[in-house]
Amino acid sequence: MKIFMIYGGKSAEHDISILSAHSIMTEIYYEYYEVIPVYITRDGKWVKGPRITRAEEVLSQEDLRLGFDEEGVQSGKGTPFELSELQEKDAIAFPVLHGPNGEDGTIQGLFEVLNVPYVGAGVLASACGMDKSVSKILFQNEGLPQVPYKKVLKNEWEVDSDTVLAACQEELAYPLFVKPANLGSSVGISKAENRDQLIEAIRMAFEYDRIIVIEQGVDAREIEVAVLGNEDIHTSVPGELVKQQGFYDYESKYLKNEVVLQIPAKLSDDIKTQLREYAARAFSAVQGSGLSRVDFFLTEDDEIYLNEINTFPGFTQFSMYPRLWESTGLAYGDLIEELIQLGLQRFRDTQNYDSKDREN
Ligand SMILES: Nc1ncnc2c1ncn2[C@@H]1O[C@H](COP(=O)(O)OP(=O)(O)O)[C@@H](O)[C@H]1O
Ligand SMILES: [Mg+2]
Structure with missing residues (x-):
């Protein structure tokens, strides 16, 4: 092949x-x-x-x-x-x-x-997973815990920024994270501690997208779970992205290797089970297939918030996703093989539907 x-x-x-x-x-x-x-x-x-x-x-x-x-x-x-x-x-x-x-x-x-x-997620899961404003609605619908947030359109901001700012201050508590809806790798994301910084952060985010989300910040550990499968969904042990500094941009995260991965994460069994269950539900909520990495925040008093789903996470031998599987008992080569088989399986399934469609 x-x-x-x-x-x-x-x-x-x-x-x-x-x-x-x-x-x-x-x-x-x-x-x-x-x-x-x-x-x-x-x-x-x-x-x-x-x-x-x-x-x-x-x-x-x-x-x-x-x-x-x-x-x-x-x-x-x-x-x-x-x-x-x-x-x-x-x-x-x-x-x-x-x-x-x-x-x-x-x-x-x-x-x-x-x-x-x-290989990997289909059209719908990829699109929904990438767009933070859409995935949040799907997660909310599935009853998954998320930080309070507000979605803002560029037009709303341009027409009446005072109302947008007032709504943010009323509904959310600082620090806030401002993110373009449709980008990954921390591009266009910034943290705001006050009104002036918020204005600056919103302006910056709108340079990357016409829809942004403004989230309440949490002081939390960052825990990630790997998901693998089509209909039959498997989850890995959770891993932790151990922070050396406050906010991680793409460079420090991936290129400068300034993060330490703790795999498996040091967590109670209850929290581990809960995270894996949420990860599988997040995957289903976007109709995932193949693979995804689901990222969480975990506060000191054990509150879990789902942050985001990545339908094609970093995949070097040193990346979180394959290492989570290694720790769960699936070696890197076997993981790749499984992903190829899952892609072929989904293709065969859709071919069946396509032929039904022609018969109609
Ligand atoms: N609500 C939040 N509270 C605390 N930290 C956050 C919050 N949102 C994002 N961050 C920090 O910013 C990083 C990037 O945000 P994220 O939503 O994961 O964007 P990306 O899609 O670019 O990975 C997170 O890994 C986390 O360190
Ligand atoms: Mg992220």
Whole structure:
């Protein structure tokens, strides 16, 4: 079987995507597969690298850029990739992309239209998981605990910012976290301790999206649970992102390795069970399939709040998601294999529905 490993992409998480893809390509079971690396450059070009049939043939992290530099200038290696290649028989797409255009349902929609099996969440789960204003409504509907928040549209802010500010001050208590609805990796997110900072934070968030959410801040530990499965949902032991400083941006979190992962997290059995149950329900609430990492806040007096769901979490050997599975008893290579099988299984299921649709 052929695996199209798709990585890079236009989002801010381009670099972590390359690291994740490199790890995955190194650990795939080459007895069953050959891999075609497909790199999406920062400006959105799709380029194909040489076919890989053994782990030893995997390109270095730098070479996975296929000769493209930061500015998108090419010096060789990669050849143009035609989307129709995805439709080859016995092939599956493996999008290793984080953030907009990769984790938000858009590329998943492309695979659906091309009728290509793919790894990970479908269109709906990807889109709902990416959009904080939508996922919060689904979680609320499912009865999952979340911090108090307020959704604000750009238009409301522009027409009457005083009313927006008054409502925030009345309904929420400082510190507040202001977030664009549709971005990941802490881009456009800031913490506000007072009215002036709130105005600044709102302005900044609106530079990234026309919808933002303003959340009440909590002083809490950050605990994450891995979810795996389609209809049959499995959860991992919880892990903790141990903080060295107050607020984690993307750089400190992923690139500078300023976080320490405590796996499994030191928690009572009751809290562990509760977190795993919430994680499975959050996954169902967005109609997840394949995988997700569900992130929580846990306060000193054991209040749990669901923060967010990530339908394609960081996936290097050092990332939380695969390490949670390792600690739960599923090795990295087996995890990749399981994800491929889950993608194929979902594809077969949807093919059945498609043929019913034609019969009607
Ligand atoms: N309501 C909150 N209270 C306390 N800390 C928060 C809150 N919201 C976000 N944070 C901090 O900001 C980080 C990034 O926010 P998050 O919503 O997870 O965005 P992203 O989708 O970019 O990961 C969190 O991991 C946490 O450290
Ligand atoms: Mg997060």
